[in-house]
Amino acid sequence: MELDIRIKMNEKLFLRNPEESVLGKKIVKNGLILINKLGFEEFTFKKLSIEISTTEASIYRYFENKHRLLVYLINWYWSYIEYKVIFYTNNMSNPEIKLKTIIKLLVEDPGDKGLNSDFISEQEAYQLIMWEGSKSYLTRNVSKDNKDRLFKPYKDLCERISCTIKEYNPKYKFPHSMASTILEMAHSQKFFMQNLPALTDFSKEQDDKKIILFLESILFNSIHLK
Amino acid sequence: MELDIRIKMNEKLFLRNPEESVLGKKIVKNGLILINKLGFEEFTFKKLSIEISTTEASIYRYFENKHRLLVYLINWYWSYIEYKVIFYTNNMSNPEIKLKTIIKLLVEDPGDKGLNSDFISEQEAYQLIMWEGSKSYLTRNVSKDNKDRLFKPYKDLCERISCTIKEYNPKYKFPHSMASTILEMAHSQKFFMQNLPALTDFSKEQDDKKIILFLESILFNSIHLK
DNA sequence: AAATATATAATAGTAATACTATCATTTTGG
DNA sequence: CCAAAATGATAGTATTACTATTATATATTT
Numbered sequence: 001m002e003l004d005i006r007i008k009m010n011e012k013l014f015l016r017n018p019e020e021s022v023l024g025k026k027i028v029k030n031g032l033i034l035i036n037k038l039g040f041e042e043f044t045f046k047k048l049s050i051e052i053s054t055t056e057a058s059i060y061r062y063f064e065n066k067h068r069l070l071v072y073l074i075n076w077y078w079s080y081i082e083y084k085v086i087f088y089t090n091n092m093s094n095p096e097i098k099l100k101t102i103i104k105l106l107v108e109d110p111g112d113k114g115l116n117s118d119f120i121s122e123q124e125a126y127q128l129i130m131w132e133g134s135k136s137y138l139t140r141n142v143s144k145d146n147k148d149r150l151f152k153p154y155k156d157l158c159e160r161i162s163c164t165i166k167e168y169n170p171k172y173k174f175p176h177s178m179a180s181t182i183l184e185m186a187h188s189q190k191f192f193m194q195n196l197p198a199l200t201d202f203s204k205e206q207d208d209k210k211i212i213l214f215l216e217s218i219l220f221n222s223i224h225l226k
Numbered sequence: 227m228e229l230d231i232r233i234k235m236n237e238k239l240f241l242r243n244p245e246e247s248v249l250g251k252k253i254v255k256n257g258l259i260l261i262n263k264l265g266f267e268e269f270t271f272k273k274l275s276i277e278i279s280t281t282e283a284s285i286y287r288y289f290e291n292k293h294r295l296l297v298y299l300i301n302w303y304w305s306y307i308e309y310k311v312i313f314y315t316n317n318m319s320n321p322e323i324k325l326k327t328i329i330k331l332l333v334e335d336p337g338d339k340g341l342n343s344d345f346i347s348e349q350e351a352y353q354l355i356m357w358e359g360s361k362s363y364l365t366r367n368v369s370k371d372n373k374d375r376l377f378k379p380y381k382d383l384c385e386r387i388s389c390t391i392k393e394y395n396p397k398y399k400f401p402h403s404m405a406s407t408i409l410e411m412a413h414s415q416k417f418f419m420q421n422l423p424a425l426t427d428f429s430k431e432q433d434d435k436k437i438i439l440f441l442e443s444i445l446f447n448s449i450h451l452k
Numbered sequence: 453a454a455a456t457a458t459a460t461a462a463t464a465g466t467a468a469t470a471c472t473a474t475c476a477t478t479t480t481g482g
Numbered sequence: 483c484c485a486a487a488a489t490g491a492t493a494g495t496a497t498t499a500c501t502a503t504t505a506t507a508t509a510t511t512t
Contacts, residue, residue, distance in 0.1 A: 023489075039366040044469065058489060060471070134360050140265040142421045155424045173427065174440045177415055180425040181444070184414060185407055192406060195368045198381045199406040201399065214400045218407070221447040249460075270498065284460060286500070
């Protein structure tokens with residue numbers, strides 16, 4: 001069985017829904033790939049239009065600017081991760097196991113086995129979060145964008161993790177900050193490992209297991225009952 | 227007594243040393259202020275040149291591009307923080323107190339009391355780190371820039387914290403990752419508190435004390451002997 | 453004080469970016 | 483098959499991110 005999971009995206013993110021046309025899907029799919037290839041600063045709609053044999057103007061009919069496209073892609077990823085979290089922790093009653101499952105889902109590179117439909121590639125999205133994730137909110141428009149609910153998927157995921165932490169220990173004082181710390185560190189420790197290894201204790205080869213141990217130790221040592 | 231602390235900056239950061247001329251100092255000082263005002267993406271050398279009544283071409287004689295100026299400012303800040311850490315933890319023998327002092331230095335907004343010479347304002351630099359800090363390394367040039375030692379001040383500070391953690395508990399397995407987590411979270415939890423409070427457990431008013439407690443709990447619960 | 457070196461200002465110019473606008477041509481949905 | 487909608491082709495603008503040239507002001511040496 002092949003199931004196409006469909007994520008409802010915030011309408012403020014686009015001018016025309018890219019999921020509803022071939023061109024729209026091409027913009028999103030190849031936009032993701034090209035941002036990863038060039039880096040967000042070097043990425044332009046002009047370059048993307050050449051890549052997919054369309055015109056700049058056509059892309060502008062879908063997205064106001066490249067930052068909106070970035071936020072679109074990042075929101076897709078976080079929504080997708082939340083979906084995975086729900087799927088994999090479904091039926092789990094033990095919050096410790098739930099939390100360990102979540103950490104694994106955050107850290108592990110989906111690689112080839114990840115969702116790789118004709119739309120967004122999970123593996124590319126994972127790279128995007130690592131390299132460009134924080135650029136979605138590190139702008140002077142954060143507050144306005146936040147009011148437009150552009151960060152809802154990230155906040156929802158944070159809330160879900162936070163609730164699981166509360167399940168584990170209802171007395172723990174900082175469940176949201178702990179959740180956002182785990183979320184942020186899952187990707188930045190990996191980025192550091194690959195690019196600035198002096199900031200970590202992990203070797204440059206894929207050392208995902210150690211990152212998982214590190215995050216687990218931070219989490220469980222902090223939220224342990226006392 | 228007024229002492230002018232002088233930080234030796236990496237020569238690869240500039241074309242002409244900005245500390246050695248009136249114009250150079252103006253570029254750095256007002257560049258910092260203008261980046262904070264506009265955000266790094268909206269900031270241009272043209273706008274800065276108007277602000278300080280000089281020409282774009284003159285600024286380009288000091289810095290190759292605006293990213294180099296950003297890294298210059300960020301490096302100044304981290305070097306300055308390391309200086310403060312050395313200064314304040316000097317003579318301390320207890321690593322627990324040392325680590326608590328470091329966390330305080332990282333989290334607390336220097337405000338008006340901070341160094342505010344005719345060169346770089348500590349308070350402005352603090353804001354810069356919060357908003358633009360990660361943009362120094364989130365580029366496709368990380369590895370090259372790292373080879374040019376452009377991230378040395380940050381790595382040095384991380385190493386120093388890491389060593390103090392080792393002093394506290396020589397058996398702890400992740401001192402560098404713990405140090406970089408504390409460093410990163412000191413600023414991003416604050417950013418979240420001020421801009422995306424749903425990601426934290428802190429209220430929008432200045433709640434520095436709680437951030438400090440949170441970071442201390444993460445740190446000490448993890449590195450506690452066992 | 454004159455000669456020289458150096459820094460800055462003034463100005464110009466280029467290719468690329470980040471858009472907006474217009475109109476012709478396809479594609480599609482009823 | 484017709485009308486509406488989407489796309490393509492083309493053009494245009496202000497701004498960005500630079501580089502280059504020459505003139506002027508400032509500092510240094512002799």
